[in-house]
Amino acid sequence: MTTATGRPPRILVVDDVPENVRLLEAVLAPRGYDVLTAGDGVEALRLVESEQPDLILLDVLMPGLDGYAVCSRLRENDDTAVLPVIMVTSSVGSEKTKAIEAGADDFIPKPFNHDELLTRVRSLLRIKRYHDTIKELNRTLEERVAAQVAELERLRRLRRFLSPQLADALGSDEEASVLASHRREVAMLFADLRGWTSFVDTAEPEELMRVLGEFHGAVGRLVKDFDATVGFLEGDGVQLFFNDPIEIPDAPLRAVRLALALREEMAELIPLWRKRGYELDFGVGLALGYATCGEVGFEGRSDYAAIGSVTNLASRLADEAAGGQVLIAQRLYAEVESAVEVEHAGEFTLKGFRKPVSGYSVVALR
Numbered sequence: 001m002t003t004a005t006g007r008p009p010r011i012l013v014v015d016d017v018p019e020n021v022r023l024l025e026a027v028l029a030p031r032g033y034d035v036l037t038a039g040d041g042v043e044a045l046r047l048v049e050s051e052q053p054d055l056i057l058l059d060v061l062m063p064g065l066d067g068y069a070v071c072s073r074l075r076e077n078d079d080t081a082v083l084p085v086i087m088v089t090s091s092v093g094s095e096k097t098k099a100i101e102a103g104a105d106d107f108i109p110k111p112f113n114h115d116e117l118l119t120r121v122r123s124l125l126r127i128k129r130y131h132d133t134i135k136e137l138n139r140t141l142e143e144r145v146a147a148q149v150a151e152l153e154r155l156r157r158l159r160r161f162l163s164p165q166l167a168d169a170l171g172s173d174e175e176a177s178v179l180a181s182h183r184r185e186v187a188m189l190f191a192d193l194r195g196w197t198s199f200v201d202t203a204e205p206e207e208l209m210r211v212l213g214e215f216h217g218a219v220g221r222l223v224k225d226f227d228a229t230v231g232f233l234e235g236d237g238v239q240l241f242f243n244d245p246i247e248i249p250d251a252p253l254r255a256v257r258l259a260l261a262l263r264e265e266m267a268e269l270i271p272l273w274r275k276r277g278y279e280l281d282f283g284v285g286l287a288l289g290y291a292t293c294g295e296v297g298f299e300g301r302s303d304y305a306a307i308g309s310v311t312n313l314a315s316r317l318a319d320e321a322a323g324g325q326v327l328i329a330q331r332l333y334a335e336v337e338s339a340v341e342v343e344h345a346g347e348f349t350l351k352g353f354r355k356p357v358s359g360y361s362v363v364a365l366r
Helices: 018-031 041-050 069-078 094-102 114-163 164-170 175-179 194-200 203-224 250-275 309-320 328-337
Strands: 010-014 034-038 055-057 086-087 106-109 182-194 228-232 237-242 281-298 299-308 326-329 340-348 357-365
Touching: 010 018, 010 041, 018 034, 018 114, 034 041, 034 228, 041 055, 041 069, 041 237, 055 069, 055 114, 055 164, 069 086, 069 175, 086 094, 086 114, 094 106, 106 164, 106 203, 164 328, 182 194, 182 203, 182 228, 182 299, 194 203, 203 228, 203 237, 203 250, 228 299, 237 250, 250 326, 250 328, 250 357, 281 309, 281 328, 299 309, 309 326, 309 340, 326 328, 328 357
Parallel strands: 010 034, 010 055, 055 086, 086 106, 281 326
Antiparallel strands: 182 237, 182 281, 228 237, 281 299, 326 357, 340 357
């Protein structure tokens, strides 16, 4: 028999009579047990702490700490509370009762039968091995749980760098299909700050980061409410799109609603910035069309993107938008016409588009 760690079982024999110790050692050692010996209770407790035996054969009557006191102390310690103890008693009467009350697992009277002793030792060592195995499993389980909790916390922190929709999709069974390149009709939104280049030339880095934090904070509060996917946050520019990676039934209207909600947020921020002396404003462009969506990048660093003419159109309209203006393309307007009030903003000659593009300035929701 071996222990849960693969070594021979270690048995501590405690008796103040050397002849008894030698007798027990002669019975146990030839059977492959690693035998330790102690002549009194104090030495026994010291060896238990230093050598960590798997079982104790404990004499009852000893000078100083007797067997009952030693057993009681073992049971008071969490590390030795279940350490098997066989009391070696000279009678089966009152000593047996006191041995059980002190916490002994078994007892054997003197003079003992060798076979009976070995049978009881094997039985208790088998129980000890089961206990050690379960204890080790619990320990490793706790370590695995702690590692998983740490990993979940790391992933939670990483979610800050991902669009909420994308973060949810990556943790689902559809992760592979989400990341694979696919075509999808999306509503695309671009928003950026006006006067940013001049502001960068004159402002301190701390002021720049404060303004960006306030701008991105306003966008971030709306992203989750309207199920938008964040394409990028780059300086003063923000790209959001709708209907990918999670399909939604009202992507065009939801994009317009987010743009108008952002305009309301900016109506509070812009006066605050101007009080600080920052001449800043913002504009939004929206378009509807098909894009190629999926993972782009290289091993170790990739992004999720929606690429197509719809992306360029929304970006160009955002460039044309005046301060506080939300410009939408004609195709998107056709999808939300019944829900919004607009003014025709004119025909725009946009870079990358051969024909002039009609733009509509959103006034309000109906």
